[in-house]
Amino acid sequence: MNTNISTKVYQLLGVFIALLLVQAGILFYQTNNVTEESSKLMNQKLPLLLKAKDLQMSVVQVQQWLTDISATRGLDGLNDGFDVAKEQAEKFHKIIDSISQLDPQHKSDYQTLKPIFDNYYQTGISMATAYVEQGPAGGNRMMSSFDDAASAINIQVDTAVQRITKTVNADLQHAVESSKQSQLTVLAVFLGCCLFTLLALRFTRSAIINPLYKLRDTVKSLASQGDNEIQPISHQDLPQNEIGQTYFALNELIEKLQAKAAEERAIATDNGRIKKALDVCHANVMVADKNLNIIYHNDALVEMMEKATDAIQTQLPNFDPHTLVGSNIDQFHYKPEKQRSLLATLTSTYTAEIDLGGRIMIQIVTPVIDNGQHEGFVVEWEDITEERDIEDQIQTLVSEAAHGNLTNRIDLSDKSGFFKRLASELNDLMEVTDTALHDVVSMLSKMSQGDLSNRLDNSYKGVFGQLCGDANNMVEKLTSVVSDLNNSSENVATSANELASANNSLQARTESQASGLDQTASSMEEITATVQQTSANTSNVADMINNAARTAFEGEQSVGKVIEAMDSIQEASGQIDKIIIVIDEIAFQTNLLALNAAVEAARAGESGRSFAVVASEVRNLAQRSASAAGNIKSLITDSVKRVNVGVERVQHSGEVLNELIGCMKEVKELVDTVSVATQEQSTGVLQINKTVSSLDEATQQNSALVEELAATASDLASQAGEVKNSLSFFKT
Incomplete structure (x- = not known):
């Protein structure tokens, strides 16, 4: 039979629940009977029995207290027996009423006890009163009557108590028997349930447990096999119920496990490769x-x-x-x-x-x-302990360099590998930069003081070597120009002094000639001698003017050479300016590289923060290099301005020399005119007056020209002195 296990379980559970309900019903019925009997005993019979005992006790208490009165004669402090006896009498009546309510079937029997008790109570009161009032003699006479009354009430009360006790015992026996009957019934039902449970367990074992054990053994067998050995379970002769479905589901699980095992083996292989790679990386x-x-x-x-x-x-x-x-x-x-x-x-x-x-x-x-x-x-x-240490040292190095201190170096004793090479190269860079800048600054400082004798060491390489070489070439050309200017200015000064001396002599002679002309009219001989002397002096003046013209021409050529030298200095200054531009470009490229390094450090995040700081300091160093280059350029520009001033002065000297040459040409023409006039004087006395007049006029013109020439010569000498004073600033 291929009924589902759940259906079988539900059927067994239904039968078991039905048996439990039957057992519960029987148990409820029996329990209810026992409860009713017990309730009746507790609420009626036992209180009735207790009331009966209290009834006996009330009779005894009345007899006891009245007897005590009889014995004590009711003395002060011992006469409360009447009150207690009265209370017990009232209690007796109340108990009779309670018993009548609890046992209404015998109410009339209980009510008949009241008059008997009242007679007993009154007889006792009379006896006690007789003892109190009459003493033993009077009391003893009443004693027998009281005893008879007491015996009568006790017999009636005992009879009632015995009847009540018998009734209570009978009800109690019935309750016990009912309880035993209930126990037997419950036991029978329980045994039936146990029998059914055994049958159900047997059925469950054969229909459910045994197949489950078989399924368990199968799963254990599968669990003991390797991943490659697990095979699907044969589904022949399997029940068509939940267990059979479990077998089918287990087969599906086995197929999935096989696929999962293959996947896990592949993953394990990959993980093994990854672990090996991590082990050796x-x-x-x-x-x-x-x-x-x-x-x-x-x-x-x-x-x-x-x-x-x-x-x-x-x-x-x-x-x-x-x-x-x-x-x-x-x-x-x-x-x-x-x-x-x-x-x-x-x-x-x-x-x-x-x-x-x-x-x-x-x-x-x-x-x-x-x-x-x-x-x-x-x-x-x-x-990154070593990296952080080198970063701190580099930052300190760059920071000091940015503040102009290029003497700081990185300690190489605790460095190795890349960091030692990096630190060593940075130290070399700082050493070369410090030495080169120190040499250039020293040379420019001496140049600013006019000392052109200093030269730079040509052992530097690259841009520093080019800078030193160009600086040396500039100083060489500037030294050569200053030397040429010194020589030219000395020549110009000498020529100007000679020209001034000749002009002074000419001026004196011209004045003397003018004085002689005043005496011309008085003596022809003196005129003739004077004319001859004038002719001779005119020839000398012509020679001197020719010499002065040659000297002025040579001075003009020297001034031309000075101008050419100044042009060379300007050209050298332009080359230095190009060098400064190259330095500016190097500083700009360094600044740009530092900016790119800062950008890359920012992209690197937290790990690049320190290199960003280093890049910032390198950028500051590049900016200071650019600033230093600007200062050098300012010094060179100042030197160029001084050279330009010298060029302007030399050019002005050239213009003065050109004017002087023109004046000399005019003087030479005038001297030639004087010579012709002198010759004409010698040819005829007739024309002497006219000639004297012409000579006087010519003499006056010569005097004016001589004064102009003297002023020009003095100005040339003064300018030549100024040029020489300016050039004396430079020490070659």
Whole structure:
């Protein structure tokens, strides 16, 4: 029969519930009967029996208290027996009424006790009164009557009590028998339920338990097999119920397990490759589960931790890099709860910097998330203690350089590898820059003081070598120009002095000639002699003027050479200006490279912050280099201005020499005219007056020209002195 297990279970459960209901009904009926009997006993029979006992006690109490009155004669303090006896008499009547209500069937019997008790009570009162009033003699006479009354009431009360006791015992026996009957009935029903339960268990074992055991054994057999050995279960002779369906579902599970096992083997193979790759990679990798317990680390991490063990143990005394697996990463943080709160909401890579005993560590944490849940964390460690130290030293070096101090150097004793090479090259750069700038500044400082004898060392390379070479060439050309200007100015000064001397002599002779003309009319001989002397003097003057003209021409050529030298100085100054432009371009490119480095450092995030600071300091250094180049350019510009002033003065001297040559040509023409006039004087005396007049006029003109020539010669000498004074500033 292929009835579903659930149907069978429901059927068995229905029968079992029906039996339980029958048992419950019978138990309820029997319990209700027992409860009614018990209630009747508790609420009626037992109170009735207790009231009967109280009734007996009331009779006894009346007899006792009245007898006490008889014995004590009712003395003061002993006469309360009448009151107590009265209370007991009233209590007796109340008990009779209560018993009548509890047992209404015998109410008439109970009510007949009242007159008998009243007679008993009154007889006792009379006896006690007789003892009190008449003494023993009177009381003893009433004693027998009281005893008879007491005997009568006791017999009636005892009879009533016995009847009540018998009734209560009978009801109690009936209740006991009913309880036993109920117990037997419940026991029978319970045995029936047990029998049914045994049958149901047997059925359940054969129909459900045994197939489940078989299913369990099958699952155990499958569990003991390897992933590659699990095979689907044969579904022949399987019941068409839930167990059979379970077998079919188990086959589906086996097929899925086979597929899952194949997938997991592939994943395990991939994980094995990944683990091998992590074991040999140079990155310091650690893997923790979702509870931050370390489950893996590679050899590179252990090697890094071994190098930093001494420092870390100052903070974590029990730290051991070889026992990290199984420990928790909370040990590396001062506030683990804050770290856990951060990691609980982490969805992307997070970079943190921690200090472990003075070692600066970078942690790059990447969460492993599956279906929105954190499964673990991959932590990449990096010890940047050396990088941070070199960054601080470079920052200090650049900061000092930015403030003009180029003497600071990086200590190489604790550096190695790349950082030692970097520090060494930075030291070399600072040394070359310091030396070159110091030499250039020293030379320019001496040039600003007029000292052109200093030269730079040509051992520099690159831009520094070009700067030193061009500076030396500039100084050489400037020295040559200054020397030529000195020589030319001396020649001009000498010629000007000679011209002034000749002009003074000519002026004196002209004055003498003018004086002689006054005596011309008095003596022809004197005139003739004077004319001859004038002719001779005119020839001398012509020679002197020719010499002065040649000297002025040579001075003009010297001035031309000076102008050419000044042009060369201007050209050299232009080349220096180009050099300064090159320095400005180098500073600009350095500034641009520093700006690009700052941008790349900003892209790098937290790890590039220090290099951003270094880039900023390098940019400041480039700006100072540009500023220094500007100062050099200002000094050279000042020198060029001085040279330009010299050029202007030399050009002005050339113009003066040109004017002087023109004047000399005019003087030469005048001297030639004087010579012709003198010859004409010698040819005829007739024309002497006319000639004297002409000569006098010519003499006056000569005097004016001589004065102009004297002024020109004096101005030329003065300007030549100024040029010489200006050139004396330079020391070659």
